[in-house]
Amino acid sequence: MDSPQVENDLVRVLFTEDQILAKVGEMAARIDADYAGKDLLMVGVLRGAVMVMADLSRALDRHVEMDWMAVSSYGSGTKSSGVVRILKDLDTDISGRHVLVVDEIIDTGLTLGWLISNLSSRKPASVEIATLLRKPDAAQMTVPVKYVGWEIPNEFVVGYGLDYKERYRNLRAIGTLAPRVYS
């Protein structure tokens, strides 16, 4: 049976709940300043961005609208292929809007790169990206990422929205899994 103490499966904590909330607060302060006097529509990428969207939006000191997209990349389970399919589109017309795409992690950046070009074709006033974590491979991205919480090494992490086989999203911290979990 599964242990109810999901945290026990973490072999190393990279970021605690307090560290995450402090970092999200810093990102929110920058967003508050950058979007002063402008309308703001945050677009969360389901499902991983749910936690960062919830905390980032509540750390803002301003009005904000939120909408969601779900996309899936074709290809093997562990690596993005860059071929993306929209599973759930926005309910909002973004033409003329200032759009901030919120994601929890950018690995290769293929998914987000595709998403940004798709959203840009809808003629928004601006599109920017906020991500809590970014891995080294994302350096090859052609799209600039305006808000990055932390740069992390190229290892698989879970928690705070990040999953392994749909589990561990509900962890408050972010960390790496014990090898026994994979076997």
Ligand code: IMP
């Ligand atoms: P990419 O940037 O197109 O390579 O894909 C990014 C997506 O892959 C993220 O939104 C996550 O869903 C998933 N992903 C990438 N790295 C990790 C990780 O370390 N843990 C959990 N999911 C990850």
Ligand code: MG
């Ligand atoms: Mg994601």
